[in-house]
Amino acid sequence: MKSNMMIALLLAIVLSMAACGSQMTDVQEPTQAPQATVDPAEETAQIEEETEHMTTEEKPTDVGAFDLERGTVLLNSGYEMPILGIGCFQLSNTQAENSVYWALRDGYRLIDTARIYGNEEGVGRGIRRAIDEGFVTREEIFVTTKMWTSDFDNGEQAIQASLARLGLDYIDLMILHHSQPHNDVQAYQAMEKAVEEGKLRSIGLSNYYEPEDFDRLVNATSIVPALLQNETHPYHQSTEMKEHIAQYGTVMESWFPLGGRGNTQVLFNDDTISAIAASHGKTPAQVILRWHLQAGNIAIPGSSNEDHIAENFAIFDFTLSEDEMAQMTALDRDERFADY
Ligand code: NAD
Secondary structure, three states, rough: HHHHHHHHHHHHHHHHHHHHHEEEOOOOOOOOOOOOOOOOOHHHHHHHHOOOOOOOOOOOOOEEOOEEOOOOEEEEOEEEEEEEEEEOOOOHHHHHHHHHHHHHHOOOOEEOOOOHHHOOHHHHHHHHHHOOOOOOOOOOOOEEEOOHHHHHHHHHHHHHHHHHHHHHHHHHHHEEEOOOOOOOHHHHHHHHHHHHHOOOEEEEEOOOOHHHHHHHHHOOOOOOOOOOEEOOOOOEOHHHHHHHHHHHEEEEEOOOOOOOOOOHHHHHHHHHHHHHHHHOOHHHHHHHHHHHHHHHHOOOOOOOHHHHHHHHHHHOOOOOHHHHHHHOOOOOOOOOOOOO
């Protein structure tokens, strides 16, 4: 087994042991991401020391297991991440500011943006408005942004620029936006350095669709990706990749969770999804999002519509049965809506 896989597993075991046997009190001080270059024994001692103050009530202990009560998952980096968030693709700065503000007011704690969306400033403004109005604290929010491919040769500057545009001291999760074999390792290493410097907390990948491509990056780097963000929805369930990355304690996050702009009606009008929605008195969007969470996909539906943002978060008051989950699983046809 690869050394960084072993370390991810070791981290999971140590977190479980620490949670069972210690008097932990603070959820906001997670452990550092695993580093293949560190001696595992030293790392174990360090993790035990750092997790000693946490309580089992406050923090889940199973890396990668979704906690639908808390609405979070424990990443292999040791940080707890919300499993439902607001996506900001194709939003202007003003729309992003409002969407983020409404989302945080409604209870969302996860925000997904990217340098290429051109709205990191708006996202930062929305976060500050919500904090200023007392809805949330910075520590309660989990902000994701992405490094664009043309920045891969200048990762350090790209990270600094995203921090500045967001107006944040640290970013909870930064991911490489697309696989780009000639220089993505170098870009990832820039993110690893930023983790050491405390500028990034967790790091991961987006748009790696082949297990071999994911392994190529993992084998050339030290910190195991916390997350992979790929197009994932009922017609493209990403089952093979999800199983593959689970070996590393890496979780799947769905982009286009509702099929993406211009495609949502295809999923909303699907007979199976409509029938399940009618039987629960929920909308098709809510059923699809609930399916994502129960299937173990973090979901980040995008919207600039205040009502849709509230609707998409109202999915913690019902459960899809095993039979309904099986019906949803049967919809998979390995069909992507995007061509990138
Ligand atoms: P999505 O599947 O979330 O669909 C968005 C569309 O659904 C919009 O047209 C929106 O108006 C509509 N919608 C949202 N809620 C609705 C509701 N309750 N009822 C009816 N319509 C509703 O697609 P998306 O926003 O493109 O993807 C989600 C997020 O994933 C993005 O915002 C972005 O943050 C991220 N993303 C990442 C990548 C990547 O390459 N990593 C690519 C695309 C998107």
